[in-house]
Amino acid sequence: MRLWLWRHAAVALPGGYCYGISDVPAQAEATRVAAAALVDSLPAGVPLAVSGLMRAQQLAAVAQRLRPALGAVRVDPRLNEFDFGRFELVRWDAIPPAAFDPWMADFADHRFGGEDSTQALIGRVAAALLDAHRAGTRELAWVTHAGVIRAAQYLRVHGPRRIAAATEWPREAPAPGGYTVIDF
Numbered sequence: 001m002r003l004w005l006w007r008h009a010a011v012a013l014p015g016g017y018c019y020g021i022s023d024v025p026a027q028a029e030a031t032r033v034a035a036a037a038l039v040d041s042l043p044a045g046v047p048l049a050v051s052g053l054m055r056a057q058q059l060a061a062v063a064q065r066l067r068p069a070l071g072a073v074r075v076d077p078r079l080n081e082f083d084f085g086r087f088e089l090v091r092w093d094a095i096p097p098a099a100f101d102p103w104m105a106d107f108a109d110h111r112f113g114g115e116d117s118t119q120a121l122i123g124r125v126a127a128a129l130l131d132a133h134r135a136g137t138r139e140l141a142w143v144t145h146a147g148v149i150r151a152a153q154y155l156r157v158h159g160p161r162r163i164a165a166a167t168e169w170p171r172e173a174p175a176p177g178g179y180t181v182i183d184f
Helices: 028-038 054-066 097-105 118-134 146-158
Strands: 002-007 048-050 073-075 139-144 179-183
Touching: 002 146, 028 054, 048 054, 054 073, 054 139, 118 146, 139 146, 146 179
Parallel strands: 002 139, 048 073, 048 139
Antiparallel strands: 002 179
16 A cells, blocks of 8 residues: 655744644645645545644645545544643743653653553554555555654554654654655
């Protein structure tokens, strides 16, 4: 299966903020530019799944307007970004450094900010991929977030096994508005 992973455009927030599940909108012009840059590369009729968050849905909507031959858009909340709980919309440099220690010590299961764990995010992404595989999907596009893209990259390398440490988590994800393609 070929998976097109498209990250939402830059958000309408100053830099340096922790945002995951917060429904922060994307910048309109950045969204238009991102859609125009990739939309013609996607295969006609490719199923398009999108996160339940506004910034991803904005990109999917513009892509559909630019190229109506894309497949129907389906919202899949499993493609939502990591939920950073009490750290949502807090500047990263305002989060106490000691808050990161338990997460790094138990990267799989610690709920950084009190909500999501890395393993829960990996599990959501694995379930979405398994559903696509069971449906016989050969190509699929997701409009999503950096955390989901990293989880898909992790699954491509390690399969569904439990993440052992932060060192296994992919460092790279496309910049806002960018994309990557993974073959499973």
